[in-house]
Amino acid sequence: MRGTIDALASIDIDEVARCTCTLSDGNFAIGCDSGALHVFGCDGVVIDSVDLGSRVVGLDRLGDLVVGASSTGGVSAFRTEPRWEHPVDSGCEMMAAWAGHVVVADGSGCLTVLAADGSETAKAHLGHLTGLACAEDGTCAAALEDGRLLILGPRLEVLHESPAAEDDVETISCLVFRSDGVLAAARNSLGMTVDERPENRLECWHPERGLLNTSELPARATALMATDSGVIVGCFDGSLLSLDIGDRQERLIAKLDYQVSGVCAWGDDMLVASWFDIFRITPEGEVVWQFEHIGMVEHVLDLGERVAVLGDDRKGHTPAPMVILDPDTPPRYDGLPTEEEPTEPSSGEYSGALSEEEEQQVEQRPNLPEEAGGILDTLHEEMEIQVDEQVVEVDLLEDLAESARAINLPPVADAGDDRTVEADEEGKATVLLDGGRSYDPDGTIEGWAWEDGRGRVIGDTPQIRVRLASGVHAFHLTVTDDRRASTRATITVQVR
Numbered sequence: 001m002r003g004t005i006d007a008l009a010s011i012d013i014d015e016v017a018r019c020t021c022t023l024s025d026g027n028f029a030i031g032c033d034s035g036a037l038h039v040f041g042c043d044g045v046v047i048d049s050v051d052l053g054s055r056v057v058g059l060d061r062l063g064d065l066v067v068g069a070s071s072t073g074g075v076s077a078f079r080t081e082p083r084w085e086h087p088v089d090s091g092c093e094m095m096a097a098w099a100g101h102v103v104v105a106d107g108s109g110c111l112t113v114l115a116a117d118g119s120e121t122a123k124a125h126l127g128h129l130t131g132l133a134c135a136e137d138g139t140c141a142a143a144l145e146d147g148r149l150l151i152l153g154p155r156l157e158v159l160h161e162s163p164a165a166e167d168d169v170e171t172i173s174c175l176v177f178r179s180d181g182v183l184a185a186a187r188n189s190l191g192m193t194v195d196e197r198p199e200n201r202l203e204c205w206h207p208e209r210g211l212l213n214t215s216e217l218p219a220r221a222t223a224l225m226a227t228d229s230g231v232i233v234g235c236f237d238g239s240l241l242s243l244d245i246g247d248r249q250e251r252l253i254a255k256l257d258y259q260v261s262g263v264c265a266w267g268d269d270m271l272v273a274s275w276f277d278i279f280r281i282t283p284e285g286e287v288v289w290q291f292e293h294i295g296m297v298e299h300v301l302d303l304g305e306r307v308a309v310l311g312d313d314r315k316g317h318t319p320a321p322m323v324i325l326d327p328d329t330p331p332r333y334d335g336l337p338t339e340e341e342p343t344e345p346s347s348g349e350y351s352g353a354l355s356e357e358e359e360q361q362v363e364q365r366p367n368l369p370e371e372a373g374g375i376l377d378t379l380h381e382e383m384e385i386q387v388d389e390q391v392v393e394v395d396l397l398e399d400l401a402e403s404a405r406a407i408n409l410p411p412v413a414d415a416g417d418d419r420t421v422e423a424d425e426e427g428k429a430t431v432l433l434d435g436g437r438s439y440d441p442d443g444t445i446e447g448w449a450w451e452d453g454r455g456r457v458i459g460d461t462p463q464i465r466v467r468l469a470s471g472v473h474a475f476h477l478t479v480t481d482d483r484r485a486s487t488r489a490t491i492t493v494q495v496r
Helices: 356-363 370-382 389-406
Strands: 009-011 019-022 028-031 036-040 046-051 056-062 065-070 075-079 081-086 092-098 101-106 110-115 120-125 129-134 140-144 149-152 158-162 170-177 183-189 200-206 210-216 221-226 230-235 239-244 251-255 260-266 269-274 277-281 287-292 296-302 307-312 322-325 419-421 428-434 445-451 457-459 463-469 471-481 486-495
Touching (some): 019 056, 065 101, 092 129, 140 183, 149 200, 183 230, 200 230, 239 260, 269 296, 277 296, 419 428, 463 471
Antiparallel strands (some): 019 028, 065 075, 092 101, 129 140, 471 486
């Protein structure tokens, strides 16, 4: 039986946290779809709030400043009050930071570097990004919508380029830089071409020497964490892997039931988010404890002596509360006997067992009157035992039906067939994504979640419409049934 721990605090929040960042002194910030940006203390108490006017798409820290990027506005920095603002006409799509700078990707496909005072230091038009990461020396990694990977210098000059396969559709799901500047990038093929190439792989890049090695993964990578020797990889199939730089063979640490949505270090161990749970797992794969959250865990923030856990129940009503945990809390094991509740009585006086005299009475045959014995013999001769086969059959069917109800079959996610559409005069196309053919064989579907290629939730209904630029776009549909089982499907739309 796995142990669990109790939360130090559970704080109700008004909105789902779409992006987060840690600050100094154990504080942290969250950004929401409404444009609200809240700063919390390590105890979960709100310290400061600001309204960015539209959906917050990126958060980070520059020294003692909190910097936020909004979807229809620009980039703003504040500390108790606004310090500077950099407008972005086409709106921000994502943001990352490195020592004293932030890098912003906008809706027009431009990447801009801003200094700590908000001034622009570099700008380049690369195309629409699906991923962005920065190293402390200013090296950037940009994943593009067409499957290309660019490694850029501090002035956004291209150092290396990893193109996607021309005869397949590829995406990049995760990016992370190690402290030594080595980049780990997870690349995924949608398998449109049958050949010897692995569908899921991890590329390791050095900013000067280029590609170091490529390793095959068992499933699409959904989380990466840099280590001293390599990288920890969390996969869609629940696999948690350890891979050393230069080594093509990964080591399986643990296999969870659901996809890994996040990994962060805690001492020598790891805190791993998967579905509604967060696990503390040792490098050897031992689960120290398991904590179940009300919502699907999407953010685990290291606050120093504590962690903040945030999630989304995907129901679109009341957001799941934010939880503060102390990962070093000794686990408790519900249902197991404690020292105060011994499994055996300390003496036989009140043990409930029969005494020797009572056992002798049980073994003795009761004395019956002579006429009673004759009646019993007659009954024994005339009695016929009949077995109603129909009753047995009905009971058996009921047992089978009950067993079937106890086994929850996962829902079937159907995102539709891959499509190719023509762009209009603006170079874009409006596409209907239809997951209405999804179903649950033994229940009902209670939740829908459409995600774009960047992992952002863009809809919670069976059908949504999207406006797409020219290129290849991947979308993921996750359906959840009434017993919390889920299945994911992917559709690719090519606009030409």
